[in-house]
Amino acid sequence: NAGVTQTPKFRILKIGQSMTLQCTQDMNHNYMYWYRQDPGMGLKLIYYSVGAGITDKGEVPNGYNVSRSTTEDFPLRLELAAPSQTSVYFCASSTRRAGLAGQRSYEQYFGPGTRLTVT
């Protein structure tokens, strides 16, 4: 399994341009997520999906759009790029895993990230 893959690895955009960040997972996970990570900061949730055809906003959705037409793919669209969108973008998918004493949790698997600069 390749796990979670993201393309491109790096991208420089000019202000006002648009682009799509691609994310694919081959683990048949229902849940998928998009996060952004600014330098020295934690991860902020942009959008998530609980299955094909179902998406919802996270903490910082403004300026982004998503779609989920298949279980495998969860692209993130940036419209009218702004310098504030300069960040590292991580896609993740999750599955339930068993823990001790019957506890269950969802483990999120992350892709390698896309480093985006908007100038």
Next chain:
Amino acid sequence: QKEVEQNSGPLSVPEGAIASLNCTYSDRGSQSFFWYRQYSGKSPELIMFIYSNGDKEDGRFTAQLNKASQYVSLLIRDSQPSDSATYLCAAAIDAGNMLTFGGGTRLMVKP
């Protein structure tokens, strides 16, 4: 506003020592807590999760949870230079589908 707070560090410990990483959270409804390790330029990877008050051990790692104090910690015993990374604490009101991350603590283990 749900918040998860961590000291950004860096926390510097000598090789072989115990590294203690701390995290506080604001949402009393949080049910599950996660520690992710992130090497520089890489993506986060899960190392521990904990639900119940008390300690949970996994190899050199021990997660501690105190829900009354809204406090989570991660202890790394016999720290190695390969443990040098940023450690992200995350809280969830469910089993972990929706995570709120802290800003991370950078750990440096010196040989």
